[in-house]
Amino acid sequence: MAALAVAALLAGLWFGVLRPAVRSEAKAAVKDPVQAAASQAAEAKQKASGAEAAAAAAQKAAGMSPAPAAPATPSARATPGAGPAPGPGATLFSHRLTAAPKAGQDGTDTYTVPDGRTLRLADLVLENPQGDSGTVTIAVDDKPLLSPALENFREQDFHWASAILVSGKQRVTLTVSCQQVGHPATGANPATCSAAALLSGSLE
Known part of the structure; x- marks a missing residue:
């Protein structure tokens, strides 16, 4: 106790x-x-x-204005396939060039920029759906920009941070030099090569 x-x-x-x-x-x-x-x-x-x-x-x-606030980042996602809006007086541009030469020959297609306008070429997509062999050349007024081998790709895209400017009356040319026609997995064997280039950008 x-x-x-x-x-x-x-x-x-x-x-x-x-x-x-x-x-x-x-x-x-x-x-x-x-x-x-x-x-x-x-x-x-x-x-x-x-x-x-x-x-x-x-x-x-000192006569200086305060630095502007940084613009807010848009919360909504951009619509697929719709790039940034062109500058004042400019319009969105896209044009497809195609060529289908026979084996051992060249084929060309050309786009001429309208007089008084400037093409701001920002994107380029090359297509080789048949798996042809040869080369495809993109040139501005006979000055080659690129000339990859067809057998290295079926589809290849290029996007430039600094757009390629093409002045009025200048020509953008696609030249396909066909060495061997490809053989698709399905369908009849084609008689010619077939390549294309999709040009995208803006006309100012």
Whole structure:
């Protein structure tokens, strides 16, 4: 019984006296650093606001306008196949060139830019659906831009960050040099090569 009485007394001392004192000391120990951090944050914010105001005043005194805010990124996705809108006075452009020469011969197709306009060529897709052999050349006024081998691709696309400019009355020419006609997996064997180029961009 004496042991139980001592245990009860110790428990009463812990819950009634020691525990509240420990909790009070812990709260006091945490309170001061938290208040100090909040005070430092408020002081830093006030200094930052003062610096922004000083910078704006300096720009105004120098006759400079504040830097514009960066445009918000559109949340909606672009429609597939619809690229960026052309500049003022420009229209979206696409044109397909095709050629079907016999083996050992060349075939050409040409697009001439209208007088007074400029073609901004941004994308080019080459097609070799039959698997022909030979070369396909894209040129501007007889100056070759590229000339890949037909047997290296069935479809190949090119996209230029800096568009190729073609002035009015200049010609974009597709030339197909057919070495061997391909044999598609299905259908009758063709008598000629068949290649094409899709030009895309804008007319300004």
